[in-house]
Amino acid sequence: xxxxxxxxxxxxxxxxxxxxxxxxxxxxxxxxxxxxxxxxxxxxxxxxxxxxxxxxxxxxxxxxxxxxxxxxxxxxxxxxxxxxxxxxxxxxxxxxxxxxxxxxxxxxxxxxxxxxxxxxxxxxxxxxxxxxxxxxxxxxxxxxxxxxxxxxxxxxxxxxxxxxxxxxxxxxxxxxxxxxxxxxxxxxxxxxxxxxxxxxxxxxxxxxxxxxxxxxxxxxxxxxxxxxxxxxxxxxxxxxxxxxxxxxxxxxxxxxxxxxxxxxxxxxxxxxxxxxxxxxxxxxxxxxxxxxxxxxxxxxxxxxxxxxxxxxxxxxxxxxxxxxxxxxxxxxxxxxxxxxxxxxxxxxxxxxxxxxxxxxxxxxxxxxxxxxxxxxxx
Amino acid sequence: xxxxxxxxxxxxxxxxxxxxxxxxxxxxxxxxxxxxxxxxxxxxxxxxxxxxxxxxxxxxxxxxxxxxxxxxxxxxxxxxxxxxxxxxxxxxxxxxxxxxxxxxxxxxxxxxxxxxxxxxxxxxxxxxxxxxxxxxxxxxxxxxxxxxxxxxxxxxxxxxxxxxxxxxxxxxxxxxxxxxxxxxxxxxxxxxxxxxxxxxxxxxxxxxxxxxxxxxxxxxxxxxxxxxxxxxxxxxxxxxxxxxxxxxxxxxxxxxxxxxxxxxxxxxxxxxxxxxxxxxxxxxxxxxxxxxxxxxxxxxxxxxxxxxxxxxxxxxxxxxxxxxxxxxx
Numbered sequence: 001x002x003x004x005x006x007x008x009x010x011x012x013x014x015x016x017x018x019x020x021x022x023x024x025x026x027x028x029x030x031x032x033x034x035x036x037x038x039x040x041x042x043x044x045x046x047x048x049x050x051x052x053x054x055x056x057x058x059x060x061x062x063x064x065x066x067x068x069x070x071x072x073x074x075x076x077x078x079x080x081x082x083x084x085x086x087x088x089x090x091x092x093x094x095x096x097x098x099x100x101x102x103x104x105x106x107x108x109x110x111x112x113x114x115x116x117x118x119x120x121x122x123x124x125x126x127x128x129x130x131x132x133x134x135x136x137x138x139x140x141x142x143x144x145x146x147x148x149x150x151x152x153x154x155x156x157x158x159x160x161x162x163x164x165x166x167x168x169x170x171x172x173x174x175x176x177x178x179x180x181x182x183x184x185x186x187x188x189x190x191x192x193x194x195x196x197x198x199x200x201x202x203x204x205x206x207x208x209x210x211x212x213x214x215x216x217x218x219x220x221x222x223x224x225x226x227x228x229x230x231x232x233x234x235x236x237x238x239x240x241x242x243x244x245x246x247x248x249x250x251x252x253x254x255x256x257x258x259x260x261x262x263x264x265x266x267x268x269x270x271x272x273x274x275x276x277x278x279x280x281x282x283x284x285x286x287x288x289x290x291x292x293x294x295x296x297x298x299x300x301x302x303x304x305x306x307x308x309x310x311x312x313x314x315x316x317x318x319x320x321x322x323x324x325x326x327x328x329x330x331x332x333x334x335x336x337x338x339x340x341x342x343x344x345x346x347x348x349x350x351x352x353x354x355x356x357x358x359x360x361x362x363x364x365x366x367x368x369x370x371x372x373x374x375x376x377x378x
Numbered sequence: 379x380x381x382x383x384x385x386x387x388x389x390x391x392x393x394x395x396x397x398x399x400x401x402x403x404x405x406x407x408x409x410x411x412x413x414x415x416x417x418x419x420x421x422x423x424x425x426x427x428x429x430x431x432x433x434x435x436x437x438x439x440x441x442x443x444x445x446x447x448x449x450x451x452x453x454x455x456x457x458x459x460x461x462x463x464x465x466x467x468x469x470x471x472x473x474x475x476x477x478x479x480x481x482x483x484x485x486x487x488x489x490x491x492x493x494x495x496x497x498x499x500x501x502x503x504x505x506x507x508x509x510x511x512x513x514x515x516x517x518x519x520x521x522x523x524x525x526x527x528x529x530x531x532x533x534x535x536x537x538x539x540x541x542x543x544x545x546x547x548x549x550x551x552x553x554x555x556x557x558x559x560x561x562x563x564x565x566x567x568x569x570x571x572x573x574x575x576x577x578x579x580x581x582x583x584x585x586x587x588x589x590x591x592x593x594x595x596x597x598x599x600x601x602x603x604x605x606x607x608x609x610x611x612x613x614x615x616x617x618x619x620x621x622x623x624x625x626x627x628x629x630x631x632x633x634x635x636x637x638x639x640x641x642x643x644x645x646x647x648x649x650x651x652x653x654x655x656x657x658x659x660x661x662x663x664x665x666x667x668x669x670x671x672x673x674x675x676x677x678x679x680x681x682x683x684x685x686x687x688x689x690x691x692x693x694x695x696x697x698x699x700x701x702x703x704x705x706x707x
Contacts, residue, residue: 044383229460240381247390282430283502290434343452346445347387354391357438358398365431 008291011284017289021337022268029260030300037304037352038311039246039319044344045312046320049336054231058224062095062196063205066212067220072316074220079190084215085197090204096192098181102174104146107135111146111183115178118373123177126156131171133161144174149186156180242320243351250351254359261293261363272367273375285368297353305348313338384534385451389528391446395439396528401433402439403521406514413510429510433498436517438526440491444650447484450531454481455634461544467631468547476534477633483527489654490520496658496681500665500674508667547629551614562614563628567707574612577605578693580655583688588663588678593679599660602685606653613645617696620703644695652688655681 018025066085068075077096085094098115112133121127126144128136138144144156182189197212199205209221260266266274272285280288311317314338405428413650454467454477461473471477491542494516501509551563584598621633622642634641662678 047383225459232459236382238387239383242384243383244381247386282427286430286434341451343384343456346449347384350387350391350442350445350449351383354394354442358394361434361438362431365434367429369427 002336006289011288011291011297015295016362018288019292019295022321026296029257030296032253033296033300033352033356034307035306036246036250037348038307039249040243040351041305041308041348042311042317043239043242043246043320044348045308046093046317047235048341048344049312049339051232051235052339053336054235055228057287058228058231061224061227063199063202063224064209064212065222066195066197066216066293067222069218069220076187076191077194078313079192079331081216081219082192085195085212088211088215090199090201090207090208090211091197092200093196093198095196095198097194097196098178098187099193100181100185102146102184107132108252109135109172110343111172111174113174113176113181115181116175120177121159121175123179124155124157125159125175125177126180126364127159127162127175129162129170131174132174133158144327146184148184154180154298187334247351250355254355258359258363261360262366264363264367268361268367269370270377272370273372276370276372277376282368286364288365289367290357293357293364297356301353304352309338312336315324382453382457384449388446388450388453389531391442392528392531394522395442396525398435398439398519399521402436402517406517406521409514410511410518415506416541425681429507433502435522437495437498440495440520443484443488443491444647445671447488448647450481450484451631451634455631457538460538463544463546465632466629466635468629469544470538472550473539473544473554474534474537476530476537478532480530482529483523483530485518487523487527488650489657490516490523491602492654492658493661494520496677499677500662500670503673503677504667504669506669507666508669509665517639518649521529521547526574547632552706559614562611563576565611567616570578570612570615574696575693576688577601577608581605582690582693585656585659585682585689588659588682589686591673596660597655597661598682598685599663599680602653602656602660602689605656606649609649612696613640616707617645617699619707620700620705623705625704625707641699645692648688648692648695652685652692655685656687657690659685 051267066077066081066082068077079096082094082096083310084329085091088094095117098118100113102111102113103109104111128138128144133139136144138158140160142158144158146156148154156174156176162173162175176184181187197208199208204224205225212219212221275285276282311319316336404698409425409429412421412425454470457470458464459468461469464470471481475618494513497509497513499631501513532566550557550559581601581604584594584601587594588598610630613630614635618628618630618633619625621638630642632638633645634640635642659681662674662681665674667674671685673682
């Protein structure tokens with residue numbers, strides 16, 4: 001075993017010296033390799049982090065949301081619908097929610113107005129999401145003016161800013177009081193946007209949803225589990241689409257690696273000839289060349305992954321924001337929680353290292369099987 | 379289809395494997411028909427040269443077999459939330475007809491790959507390439523397995539439909555289920571427990587005898603191979619219920635999840651490594667060629683040491699899980 005390790009160490013030493021001698025030629029390939037790993041790893045790290053974030057946000061969502069549908073469209077929920085769900089076995093709380101969208105021409109963006117279940121501001125006051133405050137240049141004590149449903153201007157004194165820790169959820173959010181909300185949109189008392197149902201036992205959620213539909217056949221019931229699945233599928237789909245497109249770059253890179261490995265200089269050919277004349281056999285040359293490839297692969301993979309990590313978790317992934325997060329005017333600024341797992345690393349390594357090794361195998365073998373006599377005569 | 383990075387990586391790696399091993403399989407047919415080591419002609423020298431390439435290609439394709447298997451199971455486990463009714467990897471794998479056959483073939487592919495790598499190593503150690511025919515004959519089995527594996531993975535991932543209703547592991551390992559999995563689950567603990575420990579002690583005993591006395595090498599390989607299905611049966615029959623602390627929960631896949639302390643990621647790699655190395659040791663001990671007289675026993679001993687260590691660690695982990703459990707059956 002020790003002899004084997006010693007042999008490999010010798011081969012690695014030789015491979016490192018070889019790479020160092022042809023620094024200029026190897027550097028170009030190395031940089032292209034790092035770029036490919038960086039792009040793929042950024043997509044994977046960013047998509048995974050967004051999915052985790054979405055899942056975490058949904059942890060606080062109600063188990064079931066019930067909406068009224070009229071002619072297939074979402075409609076306001078009358079008070080007696082909530083009453084019909086009271087006392088449903090398994091449901092611990094039925095709560096009417098008030099939320100709606102408002103287009104604000106000043107920033108050319110949609111705002112979400114919401115009456116929170118707890119801690120709503122006083123009438124005439126509002127609390128703002130961080131991205132919204134930034135876009136208006138507002139701080140606590142300032143006045144935000146918006147036109148209501150009849151076109152009349154309404155002023156809200158900024159009470160404070162919403163917690164920046166969950167900026168993904170509250171970037172475009174505006175908290176107002178119930179009275180202000182109803183007056184702003186012209187919604188009569190007793191009507192709600194939808195109902196949130198709390199279900200004590202998560203295993204009963206599906207059964208409760210069936211019972212809700214029995215009592216309210218015109219309703220749409222959305223479970224938290226389904227929302228999670230939809231987010232997961234949407235992020236996976238976007239991530240997969242980007243990866244599929246980037247794999248074309250991977251293919252181009254594999255051709256580049258093939259080409260670089262095939263173009264042996266006269267000096268390299270002579271060198272291999274001399275090594276074989278000195279007693280190296282084909283397997284030794286092959287192994288030395290494979291070690292060269294492995295060293296380039298591992299260092300490019302690590303460098304690319306590290307750069308992607310910095311790009312995603314420290315620079316907020318400027319390259320992929322629009323595609324992966326979705327299109328929006330009020331972009332939330334948020335720090336994603338860094339996390340790496342085995343599947344992510346294994347998937348990335350398979351996607352990037354395998355094509356390189358496969359592309360360089362034939363040229364490496366050609367080099368290793370050179371005839372020393374023939375090469376030294378050239 | 380669910381476009382996950384891991385699924386894309388699996389499809390890519392399996393397709394590349396199929397391509398490389400398919401080409402290597404064709405070369406194997408050519409080699410088996412024309413290999414004449416005694417002839418020094420140009421054709422034979424060309425053939426010898428190409429064996430270096432093909433061996434490297436095959437080794438490259440086979441080394442990722444274990445990470446691929448682990449990634450496939452992990453991906454299936456992680457996709458369970460997509461399917462209504464799925465609780466673990468079983469639900470995802472049963473989401474269409476191709477998941478479980480793909481897993482079965484990947485398992486078979488893993489053990490065939492490790493056997494080939496051992497033969498390849500032995501062949502390289504002998505000066506006259508004594509195992510070249512055996513190695514390329516095995517490649518004729520490996521190539522179709524790789525092709526079928528890639529085809530099944532494509533069928534499986536392309537056929538996945540989110541929001542599909544599937545069944546959880548209870549339907550495969552529960553009391554109402556039928557089939558081999560259910561028979562494993564129904565095996566009484568009074569039978570499964572002594573069988574597992576008997577097989578383990580016999581395998582470890584044979585391994586120790588080989589390591590210290592140089593005898594029973596082939597028996598050790600055979601016992602390591604026999605121990606594997608018994609260990610899987612034991613995991614389903616009683617080890618899993620002890621870890622879950624639920625007498626009716628037999629699923630071997632839920633063990634991979636975080637709520638059960640990732641016990642599967644402790645037990646399975648040890649079991650797989652121990653079995654593959656044990657079978658490899660048996661193969662090396664059985665090598666008869668004159669040029670391998672000194673080298674084959676050395677390789678067999680290295681593999682046997684690895685196998686004995688992994689299987690002993692597997693046994694110790696099982697004993698620790700059983701001892702820690704609050705379940706009394």
